[in-house]
Amino acid sequence: MATVASPHSGTAAPDPHASYLAQKGLASWLFTLDHKRIGVMYLVAVLVSFLLGGIMAILVRLELLTPGRTIMDATTYNHVFSLHGVIMVFLFIIPSIPAAMGNIMLPVQLGTIDVAFPKLNLASFYIYCFGACFGLYSMIHGGVDTGWTFYTPYSSKFSNSAVIPMIGAAFIMGFSSILTGVNFIATVHKMRAKGLTWRRLPLFCWALYATSIIQVLATPVLAITLLLLIFERVLHLGIFDPSMGGDPVLFEHFFWFYSHPAVYIMIVPAMGVVSEIICTFSRRAPFGYFFIAMSSLGLALLGFLVWGHHLFVAGMSEYSTMVFSALTFLVGIPSGVKIFNWIATLYKGSIDLRSPMLYGLGFIFLFTIGGLTGLFLAMLAVDVHLHDTYFVVAHFHYVMVGGTVIAFVGGLHYWWPKFTGKMYDEGKARIAFVLVFIGFNVTFMSQFILGSRGMPRRYYDYLPEFTTLHQVSTVGSWILGVGFIVMLVMFIESLASGKKATNNPWGSVALEWKTPSPLPLHNFLKVPVVTKGPYDYHLATEEELSED
Numbered sequence: 068m069a070t071v072a073s074p075h076s077g078t079a080a081p082d083p084h085a086s087y088l089a090q091k092g093l094a095s096w097l098f099t100l101d102h103k104r105i106g107v108m109y110l111v112a113v114l115v116s117f118l119l120g121g122i123m124a125i126l127v128r129l130e131l132l133t134p135g136r137t138i139m140d141a142t143t144y145n146h147v148f149s150l151h152g153v154i155m156v157f158l159f160i161i162p163s164i165p166a167a168m169g170n171i172m173l174p175v176q177l178g179t180i181d182v183a184f185p186k187l188n189l190a191s192f193y194i195y196c197f198g199a200c201f202g203l204y205s206m207i208h209g210g211v212d213t214g215w216t217f218y219t220p221y222s223s224k225f226s227n228s229a230v231i232p233m234i235g236a237a238f239i240m241g242f243s244s245i246l247t248g249v250n251f252i253a254t255v256h257k258m259r260a261k262g263l264t265w266r267r268l269p270l271f272c273w274a275l276y277a278t279s280i281i282q283v284l285a286t287p288v289l290a291i292t293l294l295l296l297i298f299e300r301v302l303h304l305g306i307f308d309p310s311m312g313g314d315p316v317l318f319e320h321f322f323w324f325y326s327h328p329a330v331y332i333m334i335v336p337a338m339g340v341v342s343e344i345i346c347t348f349s350r351r352a353p354f355g356y357f358f359i360a361m362s363s364l365g366l367a368l369l370g371f372l373v374w375g376h377h378l379f380v381a382g383m384s385e386y387s388t389m390v391f392s393a394l395t396f397l398v399g400i401p402s403g404v405k406i407f408n409w410i411a412t413l414y415k416g417s418i419d420l421r422s423p424m425l426y427g428l429g430f431i432f433l434f435t436i437g438g439l440t441g442l443f444l445a446m447l448a449v450d451v452h453l454h455d456t457y458f459v460v461a462h463f464h465y466v467m468v469g470g471t472v473i474a475f476v477g478g479l480h481y482w483w484p485k486f487t488g489k490m491y492d493e494g495k496a497r498i499a500f501v502l503v504f505i506g507f508n509v510t511f512m513s514q515f516i517l518g519s520r521g522m523p524r525r526y527y528d529y530l531p532e533f534t535t536l537h538q539v540s541t542v543g544s545w546i547l548g549v550g551f552i553v554m555l556v557m558f559i560e561s562l563a564s565g566k567k568a569t570n571n572p573w574g575s576v577a578l579e580w581k582t583p584s585p586l587p588l589h590n591f592l593k594v595p596v597v598t599k600g601p602y603d604y605h606l607a608t609e610e611e612l613s614e615d
Contacts, residue, residue, distance in 0.1 A: 085587065085588050086488060086583070086585040086586060086587060086588065087101055087103045087104060087585065087586050087587065087588050088487075088488070088585055089588070096108065098189075099189070100181070100185035100186060100188070100189055101181070101185075101588070102170050102171065102173075102174050102181050102182050102185065102188060103170075103171050103586055103590075105170050105188050105189055105192050106166070106167055106168065106169070106170030106171035106172075107167075107171065107486070108192055109162060109166045109167040109170060109192060109195070110167040110168075110171075110486075112158075112162075112192075112195065112196065112199070113158070113159050113162055113163045113166070113167055116154055116155075116158035116159040116199070117155075117159045117163075117472075119154050119158075120150075120151055120154035120155040120158070120159055121548065121551065123147050123148070123150050123151035123154065124151050124155075124544065125544060125545075125548055126138070126139070126147050127144070127147055127148050127151060128510075128540065128541040128544040128545075129541065130144055130147075130527070131529070131537045131540070131541060132537065132538060132541045133534065133537075133538075134528055134529055134530070134531055134533075134534060135528055141527040141528075142212065144527045145212035145525075145527070146209060146210040146211065146212050146228065147210075148214070148525065149210060149211045149212055149213055149214050149215060149228075150206060150210045150211070152214060152215030152216075153202065153211065153215045153233060153236075153237070154202070155215075155467075156215050156329075157198075157202070157215075157236070157237050157240055158199055158202065158240070160333045160467060160471050160472070161240075161244060161329060161332055161333060162195060162240075162243070162244070162247075163333075163471070163472075163475050164333075164336035164337055164339075164340060164471070164474070164475055164478065165247060165248075165251070165275060165278050165279070165282070165332070165336050166191070166192075166195070166243070166244075166247055168336075168340070168475070168478050168479075168482065169247075169251065169275045169336065170182070170188065170247075171482070171486060171586075172271065172482060172485075172579060173251060173254060173255075173271075173272060173275055174254065174258070174590060175485075175578070175579045175582065175586065175590050176268075176269045176271060176272050176577070176578055176579055176601075177254065177255065177258055177259050177260060177263060177268075177272060178259065178260025178261075178263055178578055178591070178594075178595040178597060179254070179258040179259070179260060179590070180589050180590055180591075181590075182250050182251070182253075182254045182258075183250055183253035183254040183257055183258055184249075184250050184253065187246055187249075187250055188247075188250055190246065191242075191243045191246040191247045191250070192243070194239060194240070194242050194243040194246070195240055195243040197239055198235075198236045198237070198238075198239030198240035198241075198242075198243065199236065199240070200236075201232050201233070201235045201236035201239060202232070202233060202236035202237075204229070204232045205229040205232035205233040205236065208229040208232070209228055209229055210228060210229060210233070211226070211228045211229060211230050211233045212226055212228045213226050213228070213230060214525065216322060216326070217230070217233075217234060217293075217296060217322070218315070218318070218319070218322075219296065219299070219307035219308070219313075219315045219318045220307060220308050220309065220310075220313075220315050222234075222296065222300070223296055223299040223300045223307055223308060224299075224300070224303075224308055230300060231297055231300060231301070234293045234296055234297055235293075235297070237289070237293055238289075238290055238293045238294060238297075241286045241287075241289055241290045241293075242290070244282045244286045244332070245282060245283055245286045245287065247279070247282065248278070248279035248280070248281075248282030248283040248286075249279070249283055251275055251276065251278075251279040252276065252279045252280070252283065255268075255272060255275070255276045255279075260578075260594070260595050260596065260597050261594075261595075261596045261597065262596050262597035262598055263597040266356075266357075266600075267597055267599075267600045267601065268360070268601075269343065269577060269578075269601045270339055270342035270343065270346075270353065270356070270359055270360060270363075270601075271336075271339035271340060271342065271343050272339075273339065273359075273360040273363050273364075274335050274336050274338055274339025274340075274342070274363050275336055275339060276363075276364075277331075277335050277363035277364050277366065277367040278331070278332055278335045278336050278363075278367070280364075280367050281328045281329075281331055281332050281335075281367050281370060281371075282332055284328075284371070285324070285325045285328040285329065285332075285371070286325065288321060288324050288325045289322070289325035289326070289329075291321070292318065292321040292322055292325065295307075295318075295321075296318070299313075306318075316378065316381050316382060319377065319378055319381060320374070320375075320378065323374035323375075323377045323378065324371075324374045326374070326377075327370060327373055327374040327376075327377065328367075328370040328371055328374075330370065330466070330467075331366050331367060331370040333467060333470075333471045334366075334434075334466060334467075334470050334471055335363050335366055335367065336471075336474075337430070337470055337471045337473075337474030337475065338363065338405055338474070339363070340474045340475070340477060340478040340481070341409065341427050341430045341431070341474050341477065342359060342405075342409070343478075343481065343577070344423050344424060344426070344427035344477055344478070344481055345409050345412055345413065345424075345427050346412060346601075346602045347423075347481070347573050347574075347575045347577070348418060348419045348420075348421065348423065348424035348427065348573065349412055349413050349416030349417065349418050349419075349424075350416055350417040350418075350419075350574075350604050351412050351413075351415075351416040351417075351602070351604060352412075352600065352602035352603060352604060352605070353408060353409075353412050353602055354408045354409075354411035354412045354414075355404070355408040355411070356600075356602070358404050358408060359404070359405055359408050362401035362402070362404040362405050363401075365400070365401035365404075366398070366401045366402065369394070369397060369398040369401065370398065372394045372398075373391060373394045373395045373398050374391075375387060375388070375390075375391030376391050376392065376395045376444065376445060376450070379391075379392075379447060379450045379451065379454060380450070380451060380454045380455075388447055389447070392445055392446065392447050395441075395444075395445035396442065396445050399438060399441070399442065399445075402434075402438050403438075406431060406434070406435055406438075409431055410431070419573075421493060421573070422480045422493060422496035422497055422500060423477050423478075423480040423481035423573070425477075425497065425500045426473055426474070426476055426477025426480060426500060427474075427477055429469075429473050429477075429500065429504050430469070430470060430473045430474050430477065433465055433469025433470065433473060433507070433508075434465070434466065434469060434470040436465050436469065437462060437464075437465030437466035437469055437470055438466070440458070440461070440462040440465065440515065441462055441466070443458070443462075444458075444459065444462060452521075453518055453519070455523055455524055455525075456517075456518035456519075456521060456522060456523055456524060457514040457515075457517040457518035457522045457523075457524055458514070458515055458517075458518025458519055459518065459524060460511075460514050460518065460524050461511045461512070461514035461515045461517075461518060462515075464510075464511045464514075465511060468507060468511075469507060469511075473503075473507075476503070476554070479558075480496060481573070482579075483558070483561070484568030484569075484572050484584050485568075485579060485580070485582075485584050485585065485586060486585060486586075487561065487562060487565075487568070487585055488567060488568050488584045488585035489561045489562060489565035489566065489567065489568055490561065490565050490566045490567070490568045490572065491557050491558060491560070491561035491565055492557055492560065492561070492565075495553060495554075495556070495557040495560075496554070496557060498553055499550050499551070499553040499554040499557060500550075501550075502546055502547070502549055502550030502553060503547060503550035503551065503554070504550075505543075505546055505550075506543050506544065506545070506546030506547030506548070506549070506550050507543070507547050508543070509539060509540070509542065509543030509546060509547075510540050510543030510544045510546075510547055511540070511543070513536045513537075513539045513540045513543070514536075514540055516536055517533060517536050517537070517540075520532075520533070522536075568584040568585075569584065570582065570583055570584050572584075576599075576601070576602070576603060576604055577601045577602070578595060578597070578601060581595070
């Protein structure tokens with residue numbers, strides 16, 4: 068993808084053997100301005116959040132193993148599933164790919180030394196941590212029992228749980244999201260390497276760019292909404308309280324005006340990761356590069372227009388519901404473009420089924436199910452019956468876990484050699500994938516059946532006829548958990564005693580694989596000049612495709 072020109076002007080040439088991991092000591096991490104180290108700190112933070120959220124999920128499934136009380140009472144159950152949602156959405160999924168992988172890889176893929184605003188980047192991380200501390204405070208004091216959506220008037224008036232600290236956590240972390248988005252937009256516009264035109268941008272960069280637009284435009288709406296909720300709870304202003312002339316549906320509109328675009332903050336970066344994986348392991352340029360890139364921007368735009376489908380049963384006018392239904396069907400087009408183009412890219416490709424590719428293919432399968440089941444919920448006549456059932460739970464998890472989390476894990480496998488300079492055990496990676504894939508489908512496919520039979524979501528107890536399907540779902544969650552444990556052990560072993568990674572273990576032609584593993588302190592030993600696209604395998608020499 069690139070040739071090499073002169074060294075960095077105005078700076079001392081870095082030691083060609085020094086990686087960004089070479090400097091030791093806690094202070095070198097806590098006060099670093101290096102985007103790679105900040106990305107690694109984000110990665111550790113989101114993985115810890117994922118662990119906490121996963122434990123909460125297992126506890127929820129254990130409780131639902133049998134009707135009635137199994138391991139906890141109803142009040143505790145409400146707290147546990149609420150904490151699961153808040154942790155997974157705000158602390159893990161939203162920052163997982165953009166803030167962690169994006170921070171590490173965006174400047175490298177752009178051929179630059181760092182992000183546009185390194186100090187702002189570090190500030191974003193500490194703002195995230197500050198918000199997480201508020202969330203931890205709320206957990207220590209019992210957590211919340213409102214669900215992750217904080218619906219009024221229960222959250223504003225009736226709940227006795229630690230609502231304000233948890234709302235404060237989401238409010239503070241929103242600023243981290245906004246600042247990261249601003250930083251990435253400026254970086255993409257102003258810091259591309261010479262020769263890296265918009266038509267040569269890696270698709271992961273396009274995805275992060277589209278995501279950053281959503282973060283900057285949508286997150287302030289959530290911040291204002293949560294601030295109003297705090298005022299409502301403390302000062303009893305009556306904004307969302309119907310007994311005082313307020314309107315709780317107004318809160319739903321405000322909340323979902325952010326939270327549906329937030330779905331694309333979660334899924335669009337995942338699509339960028341999958342695009343990189345599919346192209347690398349099929350040894351082909353993407354079919355319809357321009358349309359994949361533009362579909363990311365299309366999702367960013369259309370994502371702002373469909374929030375009303377969350378309120379089909381909340382008393383909206385017939386005209387409004389029809390408009391939102393039509394727009395929801397429309398938003399499926401950019402996603403369909405990506406799925407079609409990925410499959411077309413695979414056609415006649417030289418496919419290498421190593422673990423990152425398995426996760427890429429798994430994403431296509433699982434996200435397709437998540438997307439197609441979303442069409443059921445977009446239909447007014449069907450949504451009336453499926454709203455607030457386990458069908459919605461299954462759909463949401465097929466998109467968020469089957470989509471974002473699977474892509475996050477796939478990206479972790481894909482860029483792990485570049486992050487750490489170590490390889491992992493491919494056999495264990497494949498075993499983990501099989502367990503995760505089977506466990507996930509067993510867990511959530513049964514929930515589609517539960518929802519279609521009328522099982523409401525969030526319920527602590529259920530009728531005896533739902534027992535078998537709940538037990539199947541719980542067993543699936545155990546398999547899923549074992550898969551992630553195998554993966555964790557594999558990565559720890561890789562860090563401790565893994566084989567040293569070569570510069571280009573996957574034989575890619577992308578710019579990030581032209582640098583040493585792990586990445587050098589300044590990303591490149593010499594300033595890159597881009598002369599080809601990131602997926603021009605047909606123009607690559609044998610040396611460029613070499614895995615040495």
